[in-house]
Amino acid sequence: MAKEINNGILKVGGVSCDKLADTCGTPLFVYDQEELEKQLWSYKKYFRSDLFETEIIYASKAFTCNAMLHLLKQYGFGLDVVSGGELYIAHKADFPMDQVYFHGNNKTIDELELALNLRCKTIVLDNDMECKALIDTAERMQKSASVLIRVNPGITAHTHKYIITGDMDSKFGVALNDEKMLMEMIESINNSQYLSFEGFHVHIGSQIFDLKAYEILIERMIKRIKKMKTDYKIEIKALNLGGGFGVRYTEEDEPNSIREVCERIINKCEAELKASDLSIKKLMIEPGRSIVAEAGYTLYRVGYLKQTPNISYIFVDGGMTDNIRKALYDAKYECDLANKMDLKKTIKYTVAGKCCESGDILIENAMLPKAQMGDLLVVYGTGAYGYSMASNYNRLNKPAVVFVKDGKTRIVIKRESYSDQLRFETDEEVIV
Numbered sequence: 001m002a003k004e005i006n007n008g009i010l011k012v013g014g015v016s017c018d019k020l021a022d023t024c025g026t027p028l029f030v031y032d033q034e035e036l037e038k039q040l041w042s043y044k045k046y047f048r049s050d051l052f053e054t055e056i057i058y059a060s061k062a063f064t065c066n067a068m069l070h071l072l073k074q075y076g077f078g079l080d081v082v083s084g085g086e087l088y089i090a091h092k093a094d095f096p097m098d099q100v101y102f103h104g105n106n107k108t109i110d111e112l113e114l115a116l117n118l119r120c121k122t123i124v125l126d127n128d129m130e131c132k133a134l135i136d137t138a139e140r141m142q143k144s145a146s147v148l149i150r151v152n153p154g155i156t157a158h159t160h161k162y163i164i165t166g167d168m169d170s171k172f173g174v175a176l177n178d179e180k181m182l183m184e185m186i187e188s189i190n191n192s193q194y195l196s197f198e199g200f201h202v203h204i205g206s207q208i209f210d211l212k213a214y215e216i217l218i219e220r221m222i223k224r225i226k227k228m229k230t231d232y233k234i235e236i237k238a239l240n241l242g243g244g245f246g247v248r249y250t251e252e253d254e255p256n257s258i259r260e261v262c263e264r265i266i267n268k269c270e271a272e273l274k275a276s277d278l279s280i281k282k283l284m285i286e287p288g289r290s291i292v293a294e295a296g297y298t299l300y301r302v303g304y305l306k307q308t309p310n311i312s313y314i315f316v317d318g319g320m321t322d323n324i325r326k327a328l329y330d331a332k333y334e335c336d337l338a339n340k341m342d343l344k345k346t347i348k349y350t351v352a353g354k355c356c357e358s359g360d361i362l363i364e365n366a367m368l369p370k371a372q373m374g375d376l377l378v379v380y381g382t383g384a385y386g387y388s389m390a391s392n393y394n395r396l397n398k399p400a401v402v403f404v405k406d407g408k409t410r411i412v413i414k415r416e417s418y419s420d421q422l423r424f425e426t427d428e429e430v431i432v
């Protein structure tokens with residue numbers, strides 16, 4: 001994405017980063033709304049087929065809030081939720097519940113009840129115990145839902161590598177080759193008065209660049225769908241291929257365009273279905289990060305600088321509390337001094353957060369102009385799994401989130417205050 005720079009200051013969505021920081025404080029999550037909408041539009045445009053219906057289901061774990069849900073509604077997206085909390089937020093935003101898919105490997109009875117009460121259309125079952133729990137809950141409540149079963153196809157893919165593992169030890173899903181388990185689950189769903197079995201869900205990993213992984217996945221899934229039909233007379237109406245499409249965090253990353261992703265998946269599905277003389281009613285995908293990651297920026301104020309024998313540190317006013325991905329997965333990011341965009345990058349810095357953890361490092365070996373206290377550091381590509389994984393470790397307040405478009409800024413999530421953090425503190429006796 002081309003950077004917009006004016007007088008050496010970075011602009012996002014037509015607004016200067018220094019003004020954003022001065023007005024809204026730091027750390028600050030800034031979303032370029034036009035970029036978000038561009039991604040939504042591309043998925044809608046390219047994920048289409050003449051052979052089957054298609055649905056794009058946004059994985060709300062990547063980043064969710066009222067404003068995001070309204071954009072998704074506007075563009076006709078479905079929604080993947082994995083907890084009662086994500087479901088509740090969707091409900092409060094009036095998100096159409098017939099487009100919500102409830103995932104997760106350990107949904108509680110309370111969560112299943114909430115989903116059924118809110119008329120969440122599809123529950124994605126992870127395992128046989130959950131299947132029984134859902135059947136019992138639906139019968140007790142006399143409420144209906146559609147069901148997908150999450151299967152584990154024995155393919156794991158991350159970044160450039162995909163592995164055909166045959167390894168069925170993932171915590172997620174039922175092994176695709178465990179016919180007995182699948183048949184038992186499908187039979188008990190079909191025997192239930194309130195549930196209808198629709199098909200399979202699968203998700204093979206994250207930040208996947210090699211689309212061959214999806215092609216192999218599709219071959220496996222269609223083969224299984226064929227077998228279900230010929231051996232057991234079971235029709236798979238819906239196939240959900242999950243998300244995981246790679247994005248550009250650093251210049252080493254070379255993601256496929258959304259168009260390429262959609263066309264490869266649709267073409268492969270159409271070809272495999274034709275070759276197997278099969279049809280499905282609906283194909284779904286579940287992108288998360290590829291919609292929000294690159295539209296998001298984090299602004300930090302530079303505090304102290306420290307020189308050790310080997311490292312020049314820049315300390316910023318956030319850290320692992322607003323971006324845990326470096327500590328969790330050694331994720332790589334790029335940054336700039338947003339107020340010194342036209343100066344030469346002469347010094348190699350390590351950007352560290354303010355938390356009481358040696359692992360609270362955001363970026364290593366970042367080439368930047370000479371930094372000073374008060375500078376504004378921008379980290380790119382933080383729109384996915386940043387705010388949604390934010391914590392109050394060390395009692396830091398969660399940052400604010402703004403959407404910017406055409407020079408206008410909207411605060412969509414307020415900055416937390418210290419008193420917000422105290423709202424659950426109490427001292428009441430309970431009778432146990």
Ligand SMILES: Cc1ncc(COP(=O)(O)O)c(C=O)c1O
Nearest residue numbers: 059203206243244286287288289
């Ligand atoms: C079931 C499921 N669907 C979709 C996603 C979205 O993945 P991504 O954000 O990488 O597109 C995830 C991410 O973990 C997932 O677990």
